[in-house]
Amino acid sequence: MSHKKHHSTTPLSQLLRLPPGKVRLAEHDTSATPGFPGKGKADAAKFTAAILPELSDLQERLYASSQADPENAPKVLIVLQGMDTAGKGGVIRHSIGLVDPQGVQIRAFKVPTAEERAHHFLWRIRKALPTPGMIGIFDRSHYEDVLVVRVDGLFPESEWSRRYAEINEFEAELAANGTHLIKCMLNVSYGAQHDRLAARLDDPTKHWKFSIDDLDSRAKWPAYAEAYEAALTLCNSETAPWHIVPADHKWYRNWAVAELLREKLESLQLGWPPASYDISEQKRRLAELS
C-alpha cells in the first residue's frame, strides 16, 4: 500500500452517515462528492482501482474466516435502496464486481410471489441472508415493504406502520448475530432520473432496461420521497445506520460504495486462520510425494 493512505482522513462511513432525527431528502445534495480523494470523473477509475488490492485482501480474510470457523465467521450485508435509475445495478456491476464472485451472494427482490405474499414480509428476506464469510448484496430489500407498499396502499396503514419497529428489531437481531449491515440509500435527483430514462428510450441497446412502470413510479415521486423519509427517519439505529450516497455522479456512487465496503471489512480486523494441522508433518508428507 502507498504510504499516503486514501483513508487517512475522516472515514467515508462517517461522512455519509445519516445523522439521527427527522430526514428531509431535499437537504441532501445528490451531486456532492464527499470524501472523494481525487478531482472528479477523470481520476475516478484510478481511485477506485486503488481500493482493489486492499478490498481483495480483506474479502479473502472474511472468506477464510468461514473456512476456519464455519459457524461463527462474520457476515456482511449491503442493502441497496434508491429510486429507479439510482444505480443499484450499476453499483453491483462496478463496485461489487471488484470482489471475488465466490465471496458474494446477490439477491434482487422483485414483486413478491404468491408464496412470499402468504408469509410475513421478512420471510423471504431471512431466506436470503448471507452465510458466514460472505458478502450479501440486497438489490432492494425489506424496505420495499414500507416504500412501494405504503405508496401504492398495498396494505392498510395499520399494517405497514408496524413494520418500522419490526425492521429495527430484525436489524438489531442481525447485528447481534454477526451480520454487519451497510445500508446505502443511493440518492438520485428528479432531474438525473429524467436524463437516465431519456437515455434508455433513445438508445436501442438500452430499450430492454426501460419499463413503463418506471414512469408510473416517477409520477409518484413526492409520495416515494415521503415514504423514503419516513423509513430513513424511523430505521436509522446505531447498529444499522443509513448512508446517503449522492448518486447523480455514477463514478462517485461506485467509488463510494466500494470504499464503504472496504472500511467495513477493515473494521472487522480479520487475521488469517491458523493451520489446523501440523505444518512440519505435512511438509514431510509432501516431500515424500515429490
Next chain:
Amino acid sequence: MSHKKHHSTTPLSQLLRLPPGKVRLAEHDTSATPGFPGKGKADAAKFTAAILPELSDLQERLYASSQADPENAPKVLIVLQGMDTAGKGGVIRHSIGLVDPQGVQIRAFKVPTAEERAHHFLWRIRKALPTPGMIGIFDRSHYEDVLVVRVDGLFPESEWSRRYAEINEFEAELAANGTHLIKCMLNVSYGAQHDRLAARLDDPTKHWKFSIDDLDSRAKWPAYAEAYEAALTLCNSETAPWHIVPADHKWYRNWAVAELLREKLESLQLGWPPASYDISEQKRRLAELS
C-alpha cells in the same frame, strides 16, 4: 474493437478441444499456451483486459435476452474440473470475476450431504443449473461422481460404470434445452501441484487453503489420472465436448477460460431485445414528467 481482432485466427475453442478417441493425459502439455496472442506472462494482463469490453457487452446481451423472453433465453454453463490446485477457484476469481456478478451463478460441489446422497447423483446438479440469461459456473460437477467415487470405491463399479452413459444423456438434454456447455479440464502437472501445495504450507496467509485431504488425493494421482482419462474419453460428445486447458501457467489458464467464454457468447449471435412498448408514447410521457 481493434481492427486486428484477437480471434482472427483459429478459435481457441478449436485449439483446446479434446479430439474424440482414447485420452492419455500424458500426451497433453500442461505448460503449453496455445492460441495466446502475446509473448507470455508479462502481457497476459493486457490481453485478458482486451477481452473485457466484448465480454461485458456479450454478457449483457445474454442477460437482456432473458428479460425479453424469460422462458426461452439461452443459458451458459462452465464446468470446471481438475486436480487439486489446478485453479478452479483462481479461474472464478480472475476470469469469471471479469463479468457482471449479476449475470453469474456459481455453485461449488463438495462432498454430498446426506440428503444429496439419498437421491440420484444428478439430483443436486439439476437443482443448480443456470436459469435463462445466466452464466452458470460449476466448481467441480457431476464428474466427481465418476472421479472420486471411482477412485475411492464409494460405489461399486456396476454403479459408476453406468454413469458415463447417464452423463452423456444428461448433457445432450441440457444442450437440447438451450444450455450451452463449456467443459474445461484444467490440466495441471504433478510437479506444479507440488509447488502450489508447498507454497500453501510455506505462507501463513495460505495455510487455510491447505487440507490434509490434498495430500491424500495426491498420493492417488495415478488412479485419478486414470479416472479422468475414462471420463474424458467416454463423455466427449459433439454437443458437449471437453476442452483441455493447460494449467501450469496461471496467467494462461485465466486468459484461456475468459476467451472460451467470449467465443461461446459470440457464437450465440445475440441482438438487443426490441422495446415492448411504444417508444414515442413513453418519450411523450417522460416529457410530461420533466
